[in-house]
Amino acid sequence: MPAPLSHALSLLNSVFGLPAFRGAQEEIVEHVAGGGNCLVLMPTGGGKSLCYQLPSLLREGCGIVVSPLIALMRDQVAGLTEAGVKAAVLNSTLSWEEAAAVEQRLIAGDIDLLYVAPERLLTPRCLALLGRARIALFAIDEAHCVSQWGHDFRPEYIGLSAIAERFPNVPRIALTATADELTRQEIVDRLGLAHAPRFVASFDRPNIKYEIVAKQNAQTQLKAFISERHAGDAGIVYCLSRAKVEDTAAALNRAGIPALPYHAGLDANLRTRHQDRFINEDGIVMVATVAFGMGIDKPDVRFVAHLDLPKSIEAYYQETGRAGRDGKPSSAWMAYGLSDIVQQRRMIDESEGTEAFKRVSIGKLDALVGLAETAECRRSRLLQYFGETLKAARCGNCDNCQSPPQVRDGKVIAQKLLSCAYRTGQRFGAMHLIDVLVGRLTERVKQFGHDGLSVFGIGRELNERQWRSALRQLVAMGYLQSDNEAFGALKLTETARGVLKGETEISLREEPAQRPSRTRSRRGDLASSPSAAGDTALLGRLRAWRSEVARRHGVPAYVVLHDATIDGIASIRPRTPEQLRSIPGIGDKKLESYGHDLIALVNAEGN
Ligand code: ADP
Ligand code: ZN
Secondary structure, X not given: OOOOOOHHHHHHHHHHOOOOOOOOHHHHHHHHHOOOOEEXXXXXXXXXXXXXXXXXXXXXXXXXXXXXXXXXXXXXXXXXXXXXXXEEEEOOOOXXXXXXXXXXXXXXXXXXXXXEOHHHHOOHHHHHHHHHOOEEEXXXXXXXXXXXXXXXXXXXXXXXXXXXXXXXXXXXXXXXXXXXXXXXXXXXXXOOOOOOOEEEOOOOOOOEEEEEEEOOOHHHHHHHHHHHXXXXXXXXXXXXXXXXXXXXXXXXXXXXXXXEEEOOOOOHHHHXXXXXXXXXXXXXXXXXXXXXXXXXXXXXXXXXXXXXXXXXXXXXXXXXXXXXXXXXXXXXXXXXXXXXXXXXXXXXXXXXXXXXXXXXXXXXXXXXXXXXXXXXXHHHXXXXXXXXXXXXXOOOOEHHHHOOOOEEEOHHHHHHHHHHHXXXXXXXXXXXXXXXXXXXXXXXXXXXXXXXXXXXXXXXXXXXXXXXXXXXXXXXXXXEEEEOOOOOEEEEOOOHHXXXXXXXXXXXXXXXXXXXXXXXXXXXXXXXXXXXXXXHXXXXXHHHHHHXXXXXXXXXXXXXXXXXXXXXXXXXXXXXXHHHHOOOOOOHHHHHHHHHHHHHHXXXXXX
């Protein structure tokens, strides 16, 4: 006889249609359901929502969820309602009458989960209302927003310390995906969690494939990446400037890839419209500055591409982390070149910050450049940065693991390059130095008489692309520095002396030869498998049905059913309600609402 399910597990199954807890979820749910406070640190997509949703259902009264993002609240409430949970939202988008109705339901005990914007929660009116209601718990989502040091500081979050004072006996659970210790400490202080346990999940995102390629023609590379590996998928492309966002979006559209621009210079209505389309429609690529992404809860973003270098590993990890929340295979792809390092350095130099701030910023940039240049496993590098060690030395799901780059002795190459910069007076940029090394008689070379130098043509053993890569690595290692005052001229640093004297050992990573697209696309793989034809037809029907239901209910498609659930149906082809109910994502309510339609879609096959 199977052991009886715990109450939490049976709710997980009946309401959310999920067979098992993930990681620390169970422990957290039991802790909070038992009345405890805690801090939960989990990466994006780790499954934080269940950590407060289930205890809210298990405890008496209503769970109050504080969230800064209106779009996110709306989608969460829609998703819960689809699953048959009594959920509501209180924020500035409601009319007075609508808000009054929600308040009445709360007092009557007719709501299990209520999402409230922080500024709303802190009004005397709302606090008094909560005082009269039965409250199961307070969940503070995106808790790092209390941190004045963090990048998402929200002043209204500071006031949330009032919760612990006014409702000392109601459990508090704070959740965030931000890792650093300073922020954690601030959350603990401000939300009164000094004696509460911390649940820290691994920050690894095993379903994301990390890949960093040398930038040649970034737009062409991006188009190839999308069409070969992610045709028809939803994704985000990050660029640094508004102009580049517009330009890239236009180029993708011309190539038949549906793309929308998003940046702070666009009218707010247009921005919202683009965001809504990205969330609600299938297969849209959002080309954006970093202004886009915070609070985007879309689970089926299949790739995040960077056309410019972010400013730190934290930023890179947060941005790439928006891919693959649903746990399915996804890509983090970045094209990076020498100009990226130069540009970011210049932005730091020209920023208003103090010297100390600039030093910290340069350190962070160097760490990211180190990640881009490493020949080791990217994932293990990333996790090390966050103080975690990967169990295996190689993850098997990054470019360096899948096609390990050659590393060779770079001493002579470095010496040739550095002496070329030195002999030409440290007044020239990358292009000219390479021309001299490979012995190209350009106008400039003639004009400055550089064809008469001893370094002219001493580097014919490498091609231009290889020199470019070596040069970038020497800049990344700090032997060469670009001079902003002198239009990016490359100068030797103090440490270059050791290299020129032959005292410093240098290894250089070899650029892999122009990589043929060996990795076949997911869709390509699917199409060649035996049962694929049927799968594809059924998948198409399921998706069309889902879009239609989503349109009717006015919710995003993934709120109706996640991709993983749709895929599960297509491969299992359930013909009975019991078979359908066993697919993750189908709980009691969804079976009741959609079971009939879904089984009919499966049965429509082949007859
Ligand atoms: P977070 O808020 O931490 O970014 P979510 O709570 O939105 O993550 O969950 C991310 C995804 O993981 C969702 O698609 C959710 O349905 C799924 N998920 C969460 N917990 C489980 C579980 N125990 N089993 C299967 N899927 C889960
Ligand atoms: Zn790896």
